[in-house]
Amino acid sequence: MNRLRTVVVCLVIACAGALSPTAAGAVAGAVPPRWSALPVPAAVPPVHVADLAARGPGEAWATGSENVSEGPRPVLYGWNGSAWRRDSTFPGAGEPGRLGKVQFVGEEAWIFHLRDGAGEILRRSAGGWSTVPLPRPLWVHQDFAAVPGAAWVVGEDDTGLKVLHYDGSRWTEQPTPEGVTFLMGITARSADDAWAWADTATGPAVLRWDGATWRDAKVPLPPNSNVQSVLLEPSGRVTIAGSQYADGVNSTYLMTRTGSAWRTTRPPLGNASTEAVVRGPDGALWLPMRSDRAFQSKYARVDGARTTFSYGPQRTNAIEVQARVLARAGSALLSFGTAEIYGSKPHPMSERLGG
Numbered sequence: 001m002n003r004l005r006t007v008v009v010c011l012v013i014a015c016a017g018a019l020s021p022t023a024a025g026a027v028a029g030a031v032p033p034r035w036s037a038l039p040v041p042a043a044v045p046p047v048h049v050a051d052l053a054a055r056g057p058g059e060a061w062a063t064g065s066e067n068v069s070e071g072p073r074p075v076l077y078g079w080n081g082s083a084w085r086r087d088s089t090f091p092g093a094g095e096p097g098r099l100g101k102v103q104f105v106g107e108e109a110w111i112f113h114l115r116d117g118a119g120e121i122l123r124r125s126a127g128g129w130s131t132v133p134l135p136r137p138l139w140v141h142q143d144f145a146a147v148p149g150a151a152w153v154v155g156e157d158d159t160g161l162k163v164l165h166y167d168g169s170r171w172t173e174q175p176t177p178e179g180v181t182f183l184m185g186i187t188a189r190s191a192d193d194a195w196a197w198a199d200t201a202t203g204p205a206v207l208r209w210d211g212a213t214w215r216d217a218k219v220p221l222p223p224n225s226n227v228q229s230v231l232l233e234p235s236g237r238v239t240i241a242g243s244q245y246a247d248g249v250n251s252t253y254l255m256t257r258t259g260s261a262w263r264t265t266r267p268p269l270g271n272a273s274t275e276a277v278v279r280g281p282d283g284a285l286w287l288p289m290r291s292d293r294a295f296q297s298k299y300a301r302v303d304g305a306r307t308t309f310s311y312g313p314q315r316t317n318a319i320e321v322q323a324r325v326l327a328r329a330g331s332a333l334l335s336f337g338t339a340e341i342y343g344s345k346p347h348p349m350s351e352r353l354g355g
Helices: 002-018 021-029
Strands: 035-038 048-056 059-068 071-079 084-086 097-105 108-115 118-125 128-133 140-147 150-157 160-166 171-173 180-190 193-200 203-209 214-216 225-232 238-246 249-257 262-265 285-289 298-303 306-311 318-329 332-341 347-354
Touching: 048 332, 059 108, 059 318, 059 347, 071 108, 097 140, 108 140, 118 140, 118 150, 150 180, 150 193, 160 180, 180 203, 180 225, 193 225, 203 225, 285 318, 285 332, 298 318, 318 347
Parallel strands: 048 097, 048 318, 071 097, 140 180
Antiparallel strands: 035 347, 048 059, 059 071, 059 097, 071 084, 097 108, 108 118, 118 128, 140 150, 150 160, 160 171, 180 193, 193 203, 203 214, 225 238, 238 249, 249 262, 285 298, 298 306, 318 332, 332 347
């Protein structure tokens, strides 16, 4: 027995010695990165988070609103690569209102701003902030998208659905295909390639702008489904995400087009909202989940047929930690959301993976 034990010990030592420093480093490097908490300056709770967008590792903007005695007031946070800071220099920062979607247009950041009931676009350049007012009031501002040479705001007024288009100098109103009753969202890759998801007289549909007109994109959506987001990528790949009702339950689906064919998958995400789905720096799809742990946020990673989950850092006495939006920031993922600590209302939180 002692001789056998000696042989085993020798084999273990020999194997350990056979691992070069390079190989040992490779093993250590295989450990996946963990989510880390980022401090966020305070806002008046409860806080509502609207959007997060990053240009790269050194610039990101998070938007939303805080609750003051006069009602909601816009909240804007800027990321400089190492810390979040609160920005209160934009027009209307101290007035009632909300901030919505963030888009990067050339060297500028464009942010939709609902100010005293009217819509406008905030533009931040090297020279500071400026505004582009909407040409007419809307009583529902549903979504906003902007690219070099074009911007869209979709919503409704007392006459019905409106698609407002800005070409850099003037606003025009764009008609939609017959039967479209409501536009739920819009996104764009270029001035002549925009996509919107809509309710129509015959059910949900995806529309596409080709630079001249809006048309039905003829996407074969699953039956009894809705569309929650459309992800356009520079490669030409399109990902549509939503929820489908079947056999008495709702479940998440993903549709991807890499050419002319659509492929539908149903990852094990339950009925998770896919409004904040992004393509991560690792090439996988990421989205925030409603956490099943009271003290940690939760994220899903979908890479082909494989779905995995990760959790944010533990937060002491947290009732709910909920990441709302995600953005790729260089080689890292940034999240922004809210954390509700026992005895308090939700306040802003942020986490980072990698980078």
